[in-house]
Amino acid sequence: MYILGLSCFYHDSAAVLLKDGQIIAAAQEERFTRLKHDESFPRQAVDYCLKQAGITVKDLDYVGFYEKPFIKFERLLKTYLVTAPRGLFSFLKAMPIWLKQKLWIKYLIQQELGWDKDIVFIPHHLSHAASVFLVSPFKSAAILTLDGVGEWATATKGVGQDNQITLTHQLNFPHSLGLLYSAFTYYCGFKVNSGEYKLMGLSPYGKPRYAKLIKDNLIDIKPDGSFKLNLKYFSYQYGLKMINHHFVNLFGNHGVRQPKDTLSQHYEDVAKSIQVVTEEIVLKMAKDLHQTTNQKNLCFAGGVALNCVANGKIIRQSPFKNLFVQPAAGDAGGALGVASYIHYSVLNNQRSFVLKQPYFGPGFTDQDIKTFLKKKNVSYTKFDNQEDLFKAAAKRLADQRVIGWFQGRMEWGPRALGNRSILADARNPENQDRVNMKIKFREDFRPFAPVVMEEHNQAYFDIDRPTPYMLLVAQVKKQTIPSVTHVDNSARIQSVSRSQNPKYWGVINQFYKQTGCPVLINTSFNVRGEPIVCTPAEAYACFMGTNMDDCILGNYLISKKDVTVTKKHRRHRQRFKPD
């Protein structure tokens, strides 16, 4: 049985294909269209999923969409009624899109796919809940979902048991932790629905001196973590901006930071303050959920579940024994949620799948890579022996060369987890600036994440469990990896085991043998504003357009010294709008 799950028309559109409950393929549309956070119908992602399974649309049994559009429309209309007459500009922007596209989603999907059967629609937060619980290793678990907004709900909680999910409570729009965090993202000069992780990365530079101000004025938090926002300070319900002048004035005369302005201590303190408040809410919700459900496992989903600092607090300070967050915890994950919900909960099939690795995207064979390199007339070295490849890569990393690492199938979710990664030596303090400024061309304050061999995870970090999806932050124990240690001595860790990704583990293992350090810098294979590379051609273009020293595509090694970089190559990054 084949089930296709879709999420689209808001941001991060994606497609997921299940065969008998197992993920065959999963990918975000942005990786194909090369438009970051692309929201359009995931035409190419669907084509890829079907191709990967070797089927056509006619072979599908069900197609599901990750939310209920009419309820969302009802929320929109009621919000305009409540905020009239202030919502004109938002109305002018939103209404044509709804009237022309979003109200016709069912027919649009049928038309795009050439599908004449009905489409399944399940609520947005149920999609989030299903996307994490139904692929988790737990038979039963408490479930928490937190994001910007779905239909009405902005947060839900409940329990999953076997193949069924019961969400018992919710918080409704406009009271939203995701939107509150986005409001601060906007205030600090980052892009909404995109720059939230930058705000999280900025927060360790600051002090939480505005946390009390936020709690006294912007939000009322109950002991169980539920909250209400003071809408006087926000304009996202009726306007095109997240916040109004009351919000800006509350934080003094600094104003909204413009993206190109330097980051002053004020914005760092604001970032820290909202991060602390977010952690407090998430932690209170988790503690209360544990008390009311008596479950030992927690499944967490929605955009807020990508806040790995808060996740780190859950594992250290909540009573839950286990935490599971799947790598595409944001809206893209809704595609996985609706497909899984149809297979397991609606059709009442026994649970038969646990998500143990994130590699569900397109993959390319050595032959594909060779054909491409030949076509481009690129000199390369081919390694027939894997160990030789690992040794050569590790030697280069130890020699302080930065390597593009392109292997196997692309990752599912926003993080590069070792198949579309840029790797460098974590011991060299200069590598943070070097990779940030000369390779990624991104803001200098942004930290890099470490990848560590799973067997050395606890020796290097204060963490008691594997973290394969880079979704937990913990303190660094050793002072030997400065380029992945943030100013507050924390790191956003990815641990990797040999069974999970033998090639990735293999290169780190060789680096460990050569240097005694089982940790590398792992950052996504892209430049600022560019979706992570998907194909060998995109990897090559990114390699040529940056100061990366080497690029390893499958078993092929390309060195910068063997290629001629032209002005055209150098213009690569100009193709992408900074995010």
Place this chain on the structure above:
Amino acid sequence: MIGAQFKKLGLFIGKVQTTLLSAILYYFLITPIGLIFQLVTSIKKAFSVKQATYWLPREPEKDLKDIYQQF
């Protein structure tokens, strides 16, 4: 060439028309109903000290035929 220019003009007129119609809809339908709605419904804007929780009970997922509904 001329066809392309006409298309551009058509799109521009379409955009102006949509904006005008949406503005009329907003000011002559949404705003009056909205103002009455705001008068007759008491929207609790203030924080509630007495309330123990802001969590709202969520209706259980409905029967299976609803999965095909968009609402």
